[in-house]
Amino acid sequence: MTERTLIKDLAASSDGPVSVSGWVETVRDQKKVQFVVLRDESGAVQLVAPRVSGDDGEIVATDVSDTITSLSQGSFLTATGELKHDERVKLGGVEIKLDALDVASLAIAETPIKDDSGIDKRMDWRFLDLRVPRNALIFKIQTTFLHALRSYWVEHDYIEIQTPKLMASASESKAELFRVEYFDGSAFLAQSPQFFKQMAQPAGFGKIFEVGPAFRADPSFTSRHATEFTSVDAEISWIDSHEDVMKMHEEILVAGFQAVKDKHGDAIKELFDVEVTVPTLPFPRIPLAEAKKIVASRGYEIPRADDDMDPEGERQIAAYAREELGSEFVFLTDYASTIRPFYHMRREGDPSITNSYDLIFNGTEISTGAQREHRVDVLTEQIKEKGLDPEELDGYLDFFRYGVPAHGGFGMGLSRVLMLLLGLPNLREATYLFRGPTRLEP
Amino acid sequence: MTERTLIKDLAASSDGPVSVSGWVETVRDQKKVQFVVLRDESGAVQLVAPRVSGDDGEIVATDVSDTITSLSQGSFLTATGELKHDERVKLGGVEIKLDALDVASLAIAETPIKDDSGIDKRMDWRFLDLRVPRNALIFKIQTTFLHALRSYWVEHDYIEIQTPKLMASASESKAELFRVEYFDGSAFLAQSPQFFKQMAQPAGFGKIFEVGPAFRADPSFTSRHATEFTSVDAEISWIDSHEDVMKMHEEILVAGFQAVKDKHGDAIKELFDVEVTVPTLPFPRIPLAEAKKIVASRGYEIPRADDDMDPEGERQIAAYAREELGSEFVFLTDYASTIRPFYHMRREGDPSITNSYDLIFNGTEISTGAQREHRVDVLTEQIKEKGLDPEELDGYLDFFRYGVPAHGGFGMGLSRVLMLLLGLPNLREATYLFRGPTRLEP
Known part of the structure; x- marks a missing residue:
């Protein structure tokens, strides 16, 4: 089995290579950097992928950046990268600088239930x-x-x-x-x-x-x-x-x-x-x-x-x-x-x-x-x-x-x-x- | 709850007053002494009640002796008496000299299943x-x-x-x-x-x-x-x-x-x-x-x-x-x-x-x-x-x-x-x- 670290254990882990698995809660696809909040059964963590520039200074598409752009909320994936403790990160004081993403399953983009859905609708989903x-x-x-x-x-x-x-x-x-x-x-x-x-x-x-x-x-x-x-x-x-x-x-x-x-x-x-x-x-x-x-x-x-x-x-x-x-x-x-x-x-x-x-x-x-x-x-x-x-x-x-x-x-x-x-x-x-x-x- | 001792714990208990509860496995109603083998979920023990003689040397009926005589196999009861370790007793090396019996429920004397009953009959009972x-x-x-x-x-x-x-x-x-x-x-x-x-x-x-x-x-x-x-x-x-x-x-x-x-x-x-x-x-x-x-x-x-x-x-x-x-x-x-x-x-x-x-x-x-x-x-x-x-x-x-x-x-x-x-x-x-x-x- 892939040696994944539970997200709740990241804060107590040393900086360095790490692998986590979970589902996409949010994607912020910005010009200079991409962020994904990934959640597993134990917690949530921020994944970070700075955009890569070519020799001409223009942003270059990479496997990682393309994958992030395609990610819908709810997609399940395994992320590997470098764990870094950083007090400025509100979400648990750590983030993972992405090396690779392995998508297990892309979710349909629509979300059938929302925060304010009624109990019956929620039970349906x-x-x-x-x-x-x-x-x-x-x-x-x-x-x-x-x-x-x-x-x-x-x-x-x-x-x-x-x-x-x-x-x-x-x-x-x-x-x-x-x-x-x-x-x-x-x-x-x-x-x-x-x-x-x-x-x-x-x-x-x-x-x-x-x-x-x-x-x-x-x-x-x-x-x-x-x-x-x-x-x-x-x-x-x-x-x-x-x-x-x-x-x-x-x-x-x-x-x-x-x-x-x-x-x-x-x-x-x-x-x-x-x-x-x-x-x-x-x-x-x-x-x-x-x-x-x-x-x-x-x-x-x-x-x-x-x-x-x-x-x-x-x-x-x-x-x-x-x-x-x-x-x-x-x-x-x-x-x-x-x-x-x-x-x-x-x-x-x-x-x-x-x-x-x-x-x-x-x-x-x-x-x-x-x-x-x-x-x-x-x-x-x-x-x-x-x-x-x-x-x-x-x-x-x-x-x-x-x-x-x-x-x-x-x-x-x-x-x-x-x-x-x-x-x-x-x-x-x-x-x-x-x-x-x-x-x-x- | 009555403080009963589990029968498996008797061997490690000190001689003295004790109370056990279970069901009657066998009764030996002899002239000079009565024996009951009582079983609970943890084991079996021998209960002993020597017959009591009157001034004339004749056996006298007591509450305990009458109760034992009436006991059918399978009856559930609580027995109180004196625990005594005795190596000669084959069943666990202990016996209980009876002071009193409290019968919770007398069983019907017939036994619907026997050791050699078929599986279907056993499932019925x-x-x-x-x-x-x-x-x-x-x-x-x-x-x-x-x-x-x-x-x-x-x-x-x-x-x-x-x-x-x-x-x-x-x-x-x-x-x-x-x-x-x-x-x-x-x-x-x-x-x-x-x-x-x-x-x-x-x-x-x-x-x-x-x-x-x-x-x-x-x-x-x-x-x-x-x-x-x-x-x-x-x-x-x-x-x-x-x-x-x-x-x-x-x-x-x-x-x-x-x-x-x-x-x-x-x-x-x-x-x-x-x-x-x-x-x-x-x-x-x-x-x-x-x-x-x-x-x-x-x-x-x-x-x-x-x-x-x-x-x-x-x-x-x-x-x-x-x-x-x-x-x-x-x-x-x-x-x-x-x-x-x-x-x-x-x-x-x-x-x-x-x-x-x-x-x-x-x-x-x-x-x-x-x-x-x-x-x-x-x-x-x-x-x-x-x-x-x-x-x-x-x-x-x-x-x-x-x-x-x-x-x-x-x-x-x-x-x-x-x-x-x-x-x-x-x-x-x-x-x-x-x-x-x-x-x-x-």
Whole structure:
């Protein structure tokens, strides 16, 4: 492979021969000197080619000067030349005096998107949109964040699983389910790895995690929904309650945010004007009933008949946690059984309450976690109570008939975490290629 | 959470109070003493409960003795008692004298699968099948392997991407494509992340990786095929040829195998009778034409009209690499253009050959890699030549119209690597929940 130097490493390199590769951001084709600003995944640098004069003092065309004249914005090339440190150069204090240019690919001169293009137009041209350093940074942050989570889990003896996304039947509700033509029959796309990550518990895996896609046939067009999203899941055995899940959950987030701050804190400050705060342990925990009182005392009445929060309620309780408790994160606990799925365990002594939580980050829910009901008789009753048919869930119920430990876990939307960390207006910005009801391309 | 000690850590723990959690492997309910072998994800230990005599010398029933008598195999429980080191105890040299048992869940007494159950029956009861230490070890190895790969990539500044599995059209061929009902229209499940990982190159991401599901509507029932599998993918910019891809590919495999050997070498030797060999760099590279001659000289004529290998040919060349070159891995290179997809770059000066390779491990192909054709005019010609319609691939072709670096990458089947590393008879053993034409459950 051509020994290219990453542009971010030029400032620390010695003056002398160097090779960089990237795409053309701007060309200034002047009379006496030509400039190209070249960008790679790590930064941008100025390439300089002084015009060459002939014996008669007239400018002479050279391979390099002709190539530069032909360069369109977005063209990819490798430049070799002499690196020179020069404090007067605003762009990184270095420039490269060109010896040669090797053009890999000339771009069409038109630029389909501009700085002020709308989000839909930008998604149409996502590969160009991602050249913007601010947009690419999102996925570098995501990489660092995920690796910190996985490293925590691996160091704590978790097993990584890959659960199938093709299922014979619905995992939870039949609404929002995509049907797949499967040979002569049908399959369905997993809405979450719920059943299969729970399966790891009677399998004796102890502690597991998974990062993978989940699918929801949700026709809504909010800023927070997608038909396909990356779900971050963990499930652990031998818990006493959801408190044990929350404890692990907050620890991985501290690990993730610490890694992000260490590696990208400065870039995030520069490009998003966001100061990454590593949360302190423990995160605040507020039972839902108390949270509703707090929200009411702030002058907001949640307009819902059930016992749930609504988005504005989440924002209000998050504002309270930030202002009064100094935390961007808050666990809301003790959700009512009426609004939780059948597999959430109910509180001993008060079955109207579940051993479950939502995690709110900067005003929006990013995760739901719970202790699971592992007693097959109680589980069967809860299935019936929710109007579901235990017969249809017989395969799932088998997991609980042959021995199973107490267990619990959470599922967390990856793009939501990124969106809320960086203050992005919607999920699309934090998704490599967004999928929605009217968006399947590119 | 209950402070449980992992059973593997008991030998190094001091005698005294201890708590372990797991499932019942055997019960020996004897007259003077009761024994339970308890297993968790890390090992097995013997629990001992001497019978208690009353003043009259008769055995008295206690909570503990009654509980043990009721225990069925597979029941999950937490045991507390006194840890005692005793060399005479064959199982790890320790035992726990029971103070109390807390049963989380009693198992149904029947055991649906036995040691000699067939693979299909075992898959029906996969959560019980995975309790077998040998089967669970596969996924611990996989966890270690994947983490080593990802760590290599993260340390080398790769960006992790999650490409969508829902697509508007076929990624490569229309055969083997699953159709999804998508609101009022159709979507298709990605057969590979090929197009979208390539998209990261004109996006300027430089180097990317992904580990995620891929789907093939392949009706075959071989030991090496599945309708859903985990694909390990990487794609890098600014390569000179497929050689640069192979270089990275072999380096990640060395990292992965070294980590597996370090962490699981002994257990793999014990449970699979396999000595993990960390491959040495570089792996042998054999052009296909030469490989065919070698195979022929070993007495095997490949019965194919095209220029491809067949499974027996792969076994033969692997045997040659093992015997003559001392390597379990071998790159076969220079595949003919006729049997490679349109997006493989062809050799400069000899378009009958592609800049591509297959990686053979222990006799079976685990991966295909290539330099991609990034020149849009050449690419368009190759699409036509393969009988495809450039119009239908217009969105993909856009990736190459606005500037793109030279690039290449590979896709590798995760379960295949595990299967071949451990000498498993088929892919199902190395898949958490296998999916095939007639297998969608559990």
